[in-house]
Amino acid sequence: MSDDPKLKDVPELKALRMGETPFDQQIIPSTVGSDLITYVPIRITCDVLGIDGGHQIEVIRGHRNLRDGLARLPFLTHYKASSRVNVMYGISVKKLHSWLMTIPVESLKNEDARERLYKMQAELSEVLYAWAAREGVPEDIRAEEEQNLPPETQNIYDAIANARDAVNMAELALGKFDEQQVTLEDLQKRIRTLETQWQEAGAGQEHINALQKEQYRSWTKLIGAQLIKKGQGDYGYVEAELKRVFHFNTYHWISPDQFEAIRQYCIQWYQRLVPPGTPLPDSFSDASQQSLF
DSSP states (O other), rough: OOOOOOOSSSOOOEOOOOEEEEEEEEEEEEEEEEOOEEEEEHHHHHHTTTSSHHHHHHHTTTHHHTTTTEEEEEEEEEETEEEEEEEEEEEEEHHHHHHHSSSGGGGOOOOOHHHHHHHHHHHHHHHHHHHHHGGSOOOHHHHHTTTTTHHHHHHHHHHHHHHHHHHHHHHHHHHHHHHTOOOOOHHHHHHHHHHHHHHHHHHOOOOOHHHHHHHHHHHHHHHHHHHHHTSSHHHEEEEEEEHHHHTTTSGGOOOOHHHHHHHHHHHHHHHHHOOOTTOOOGGGGTSSSSOOO
């Protein structure tokens, strides 16, 4: 794999940290740039989808909103048993899904990938509707429209509504703070209310069981120990990286759908840190673990 050629209108960034992230059931490179924003390589992302990366770079350059997330920076790539750093065009994770929304699903040759992209675009449309337009629909019309919603769509609407309430309460608290009218007791009450709402946003959703939580803790310890040996990080870094990649706030709230993806990610991470042929610890392949992905 060769470096992408320079384009005058695209900023060049240095890499602060190079790593990996899951995308469409695969692992692709990711880099934290010198602007403290995480990027993924456009060409490799397109390879996963089976579309022309060069064309998509031009599409992004021509789209004002997406262009703000375009940069050229180093990524650590792997091929068979070797690794190397390639300077490639990346799109920020902030703009990634906005870009994916612009890709016609019909352009994907692989039927499974096409269906996954279609499902993702449909879910993002529901999120945008829930945040930007749902409150503007008359309540009686909305109630009738939503009588027979699929559970996953209702969960999206409920989570967005809770998030909006939390934002409104935070803005109200900040406004009072600015006016020097809020007391410490008031803030503590608001924090408790926000915590309750945040917990309620996860209520009714299935989370991993006690055995899976113990397995997760074991993985972070195993990987953290290897990072410490190599001087590349520690247990806290492992925890922070998994939270960043898989978007959870505490491992107690990891969903069964996430669990297997996290396990595979940790296995690959661990295997890159230990000598080839090193046996995989039992906690990574415990037979009592359910297959949840």
